[in-house]
Amino acid sequence: MAVAAHSIPYLDGSVTDRTASGATGKSAVHLLALAAVWLTFSTSGVVFSEPAPVDVLSGGLLVLLPAVGLVLVSPLLLTYLSLWLVAAAGAYLASTLSRDMAESLTHTSVSLFLYLLSFVIAAFVARRPVAHTKLIFSAWMFAALVAAGAGLAGYIHAVPGAYELFTKFDRVAGTFKDPNVFGPFLVPPFLYCLHLAITRSAGRALLPLAGAGFFAVAVLLSFSRGAWVNLALAAVLYVWLAFVTAPGLGQRARIITLSAIGAIVAAGAILVALQFDNVASLLSQRASLTQSYDVGPDGRFGGQEKAIDLILSNPLGIGAQQFTAIYHHEEVHNVFLSMALNAGWIGGGAYWIITGLTLVLGFRHAMQATVWRPLFIIAYAAFVATALEGWIIDTDHWRSFYTLMAIIWGLMSAPRERAA
Secondary structure (H helix, E strand, C coil), X not given: CCCCHHHCCCCCHXXXXXXXXXXXXXXXXXXHHHHHHHHHHHCCCCECCCCCHHHHHHHHHHHHHHHCCCCCCCHHHHHHXXXXXXXXXXXXXXXXXXXXXXXXXXXXXXXXXXXXXXXXXXXXXXXXXXXXXXXXXXXXXXXXXXXXXXXXXXHCCCCCCHHHHHEECCEECCCECCHHHHHHHCHHHHHHHHHHHHHCCCHHHHHHHHHHHHHHHHHHHCCCHHHHHHXXXXXXXXXXXXXXXXXXXXXXXXXXXHHHHHHHHHHHHHHHHCCCHHHHHHHHHHCCCCCCCCCCCCCHHHHHHHHHHHHHHCCCCCCCCHHHHHHCCCCCCCHHHHHHHHHHHHHHHHHHHHHHHHHHHHHHHHCCCCCCHHHHHHHHHHHHHHHHHCCCCCCCCCHHHHHHHHHHHHHHHCCCCCCC
16 A cells, blocks of 8 residues: 555654754655554554454554654653563463463463553654654544444445444444444544644634544444443543643633534434434443343353452462453453453552553643643543543453553653654
8 A cells, every 4th residue: 555645644844853964865764654654553443353454564663663763762661661561571470370371372472562562652752742643643533434434334234245344233343343442442533533623713623523423423333331431531531621721711612612512413413313213222222331241140240250359369360361261251341350360460560550650640741731732632531531441341452542552651751842
């Protein structure tokens, strides 16, 4: 797939670093590397199977970005990496105790890959905070449009065979294999659309508002309770952060107006959706706080009770993928418990610490006036919502989760003078 520099947002001379002598060779290499970054994130929504295309491309970025000098490593990022390495070490140790060591080692190696990738992307963001973050968000937006467009086209039977390919159990899944992962993937692009609507003139705000509505409908029709909560919480937190950090009364008034319009449109869209019997039936079913498979000793909550008992009696963990193979018929559906099972008290504790630090340090950074704060609060609001969703689903292999953390830590570690 050929990608022209002029066709990719933020991929121009303003985001490259030129040598003092004005050498163009390095700039050309940087342009190609930036194109590779955009291509990688633009394919991140195609996950019919694993490894997905984005995994292959991401492996290339692990080597490419440091090799061409498009990273900036700080002590803060080394701390971030060190905590992830502790989590990985705990998981590898637990793998030696598992009944199926090969499966545990494979799962843990994938986790280590995601940890290292998150570190490299964070260092990439720190190198040119604004330009590189916009590059990632623009590619993510493209990926989300493709995924949501395919899902909605399938849902309405726009193309023969599309329904079977892009929906699962009458739920929109788009180019993902799981609606529960598809929905949260759309939340950061949804917030990015809100950001564009807030910061653009009234006339230029219509297109991003339409984009936000498009993503919201796709999330609604994913019929994922976690995705619904994720979107609602992220939107509320983003609007609040945008309001309290707005530079003036005019922008605050604009935020209030757009929020009110958005709430009215969202309510209207739900009412329209309820007029269709198949949508209303599934919506009412999925809107229940508990499902039949949640309760009882063999349900989700029963499985979590088993997980807690296992964690308390196995300080070193039981190894990844062993809970479903031996103790329960499904995953724990709580990433914090899963990490303690997979990586023991030490590795699981490292995960808790990373998450807690991201929440606390991220909020502190969101309150600081920086050039990139409008972009930062997008990633932070989406991260908070996804981290909380981790209490009801296993997010330890969600690529989008690690990308959000990379953006947050990259922006937190970026020198203030790097405004570009």
